[in-house]
Amino acid sequence: MVGLRASDARRHPQEFSGGQRIGIARALALEPEVIVCDVPVSAPDLSVQAQVLNLLCDPRDELGLSYVFISHDLSVVRHVADRVAVMYLGKIVGTGPAEGLFEPPQHPCTAALLSAAPSLARGSGAKRERVLLTGGEIPSPADPPSGCRFRTRCRRAEDICARAVPAPPLAAPLHTAACHFPLEETLMAAAFPGTEAP
Secondary structure, rough: OOOHHHHHOOHHHHHHHOHHHHHHHHHHHHHEEEEEEEOOOOOHHHHHHHHHHHHHHHHHHOOOOOEEEEOOOOHHHHHHHHEEEEOOOOOOEEEEEEHHHHHOOOOOHHHHHHHHHHHHHHOOOOOOOOOOOOOOOOOOOOOOOOOOHHHHHHOOOOOHHHHHOOOOOOOOOEEEEOOOOHHHHHHHHOOOOOOOOO
16 A cells, blocks of 8 residues: 555665655554644655655545644645644644635634745735734743733734633634634635625
8 A cells, every 4th residue: 555565574674765654554554543643744855745645645545544634834734634723832723624724814823824835825826925923932832821822923912812812713614713803804705705805
């Protein structure tokens, strides 16, 4: 399934380049229903990334596997995932189907992440405005800000953001965001294509 030959069983680890095929084969040998992939494609070489993704996707479809796929690379996430959850400081700030989550984003954190992924901006056919975060350094997860954890880096933050934790996103078929002020213009565009928010 992952392109290893029977004769490879007699080879030593140092005789293989990388270890992706072996790692995936070892995980599949247990016949799991779910595999957790923690940043499985961090290699800068795009051809290596594509090989790893193909090694993961082919058995998934054939065996009916589910993956929990953890990554900072949103172009990879978009390629692999059916549903996506965006986290900030250990809390989920947005959930939804992959396409719904990316177009259009509702949470300011999701919008910032997408604007930093040039391959996604190019692929959408529209120029995506770069979203710059405020507040300098990311706060410590051990001592997060009160209220909304993203508020110290959000240009839209107001007093309520410091006082109250936004409601968690719902497990809904559409994209939902844990935000006191979701990006209304994107909600308007989604509800009424061709219109602009007031």
